[in-house]
Amino acid sequence: MAQGTIDTGTAVRPAVPARRRAQVGRVHPLVALLWLAPALVLILGVVLFPAVKLFQASRGQFSITGLRTGDAGWGNYAKVLEHPDLPTVLTNTVIWVVAVVAFTILLSLGIAQFLAKDFPGRRLVRWAVIVPWAASLIVTSQLFVLLYDYNYGIINHVLQQLHLISAPVDFLGNDSWTMFSMVVVGIFVSLPFTVFVFIAGLNAIPTDVMEASRVDGAGPWQRYRFITLPLLRPALMVATVLNVIYVFNSFPIIYTLNDRNPGFTHDTTITFMYKLAFKSQEKDVGMSAAAGIFNVLLILVVVAIYLKIINARAEATK
Template identity: 50%
Template sequence: MAVHDVTVSAAGAGHGAPAVPETPPRPRGRRRLRAWEPLLWLGPATALILAMVVWPVVEMIRTSLTRVSSTGLSQGFAGLGNYSDLFAEDDLPGVLLRTMIWVVGVVAVTLLLSLGLAQLLNSRFPGRRLVRWALIVPWAASVLMTALIWRWMLNYFYGVVNRVLMDLGILDAPVNWLAHPRQAFAAMMGVAVFVSLPFTSFVLLAGVQGIPDEVYEAARVDGAGPVRAYLGITLPLLRPSLVVAAIINVINVFNSFPVIWAMTRGGPGFATDTTTTYLYKLAFDNQAVGESAAMAVVNFTLILLVVLVYLRVVRPREDT
């Protein structure tokens, strides 16, 4: 039987292996259709981005280069006239300075407090789930409603803040918190931090929970204490979450309109305005639509510059 098998194999080898039938080429039309298949998935998202992001930006830039009447009629190409009028405004330097203080202050305080809250919510204690739910409330509530509530709480006559501080003996007389620009601006920054904490805290909490316990166990074996473990392990591994939280907060705080408008309307005068409320006043109070569009372009450019500078600073550290 073995001899027979060898003979058959040798004979087969002599005649050569049977040829494998080749797959017939697909028609050119079907190949073209398959090449366009990704558009079925990317098309709706691309159309949404073009309609909701790209087109408004193009219109904003076009309007900033157009002379627009107080009634909203286009009066032709204005060149850089709207930009020259904008930079000639006496209030613009103060608005830009307050905007940078607003963004840096709110984002920095939010990140610092959120780091502590994330660490607290990651530890085990009675009522942890209830605390997590309570932290979501400022995020779930309307920002405008939250700002109006704080405005009532800071009211000179019947505000609860004055009443509590007077009962505790901290104040001898009520304070008109929103009447003075510096106090009003500080109060608005506090409200902006309050509404920004939930999202930032949960982003950092997700980052903390993604750190393996084995890393901390290895650090304890090497003799690292809690502070050293936090600075050497937690913060470096939290850097991706911190980058995401910081960028989103910068964009949100830069464009924060409801908090300022509900509490002070940028007043008195332009004393508590940022770029967002200032461009609104240019458009609807001063009827300078083209100048307002130029302010919107400047605001958009500032946001991009801040984000790019932040990424430029953070990326080398990530590579290291």
């Protein structure tokens, strides 16, 4: 047999060098870069470039028309931290995010458990649940403005007809009701996404695990607590993280429902940033950009802390 060949029993073929075998299935870096180029261009254009421009704007001075007039250094950041309404805005942000996300998660768990069962008309109910998600946030928020209206809102009309209230409630003008009214809308628009995330998680739970728990005598609450919830942990993590980001950055709901109120009494950091640039007396674009940088850092810190807690719990249960 000639040197450099392999006898297969039926035919003789050249031996493949080891180096060539190692390269089989590998993609050249330039080819991989070519395939990734559209995504990289999108990330550079939509994420990195605006982030760089935002940081540059946060260190600049601007005229009332938005033209850059000079450098401000770190002065804009100092002005944001020294703003008298900042504590109120931060408190509103915490209440808004925690209340909407917590109640959304709790309600979605129950709704998803119901919609995961087989019953007549389940498809229609699922379609109805997804409608608030498909609708524009501006349209939904404006609809609730009409529902909450002091004089002609249907909510006040129904509550008076049921004799639950004796006089109309100013849901959007009374400081005691404004945040509550906005949280209700936030939960309403957050439910569809969260419900379908949990439905997907419930459908991924193996049926044989549930059957085995029934055979072992586990009750409904025990099955839900010790089997369903632990197996739903990935879905819970995804739903919580994404809802925190979405709710934190939810501008249309807060602005539409709270636009009639002066000052920053019911604003969160996202509408606070907008009002600094376009609604305040100063109309300070640089200060608004600095507040935007703080917003990005704040949401990154919150998500990082949550992921660290989840990972620590997952390690503890192993």
